[in-house]
Amino acid sequence: MNKAFVKESDNEDDDDLPQTLALPAGTKNYITPEGYERLRAELTHLMNVERPSVVQIVSWAASNGDRSENGDYLYGKKRLREIDRRMRFLTKRLDIAEIVDPEAQPNRDQVFFGATVLYSDKAGEDHKVTIVGVDEAEPLAGKISWISPVARALIKAKEGDTVVLRTPGGIEELDILEVSYP
Known part of the structure; x- marks a missing residue:
């Protein structure tokens, strides 16, 4: 069917991708060396392996006639x-x-970017998180973004401190049990 008869735009698939986490205005895109290398490796793979492969398939398919x-x-x-x-x-x-x-x-006794923090919530559950960059955050793996509410509450705290976390459900206190760096 001709594109003139179908309501679609050239950027129709922009909505298919998840929205990326935007950085707050005026902040830098902090990232660990490992996170930077991971992003760089993904870019290199896309440029040198995946894109040429797909271009070859598209070229072959285009040569088959009716597109x-x-x-x-x-x-x-x-x-x-x-x-x-x-x-x-x-x-x-x-x-x-x-x-x-x-x-x-x-x-190293204080929580900053890259720190691994063991803390206890008001229910007595222990949580271990590492504060990383926006592009390398994986909450289910214990890697939280430095702009997340938990990370912001933990920043600059020391072992033994109690910090206040403001959540939609109210105020929660977190007890810092351990601070470590790789």
Whole structure:
């Protein structure tokens, strides 16, 4: 079917991707050396492996004739747009990244970027989190973004301190049990 008869735009798949966490205005994109290398490796893989492979498939599919109902061609073009969008995102994030090495932290008794913190909540449950950059946060793996409410409450605290965490459910106190750096 001709595109003139179908309501769709060239950027229709922009809504398919999850929204990335925006940095607060005026802040830097802090990232650990490991996180930076992971993003750089992903960008290199997309540029050198995935994109050329998809371009080859699209080229082959285009040579088969009618493109309007050619699944390989249509899917390949969509995948190329996804790859190009991710490459632009990674390039921008890497350009503004400020690498912070947690091992170089002089105040190792205090919570800063890169610290691993063991804390106890009011229910008595212990939680262990590592404060990392926005692009490397994995809450289920215990890696929280430095701009998250928990990290903001923990920053600058020391072992033995009690910090206040403001949540939608009310105020919660967290007891810092241990602060460590890699």
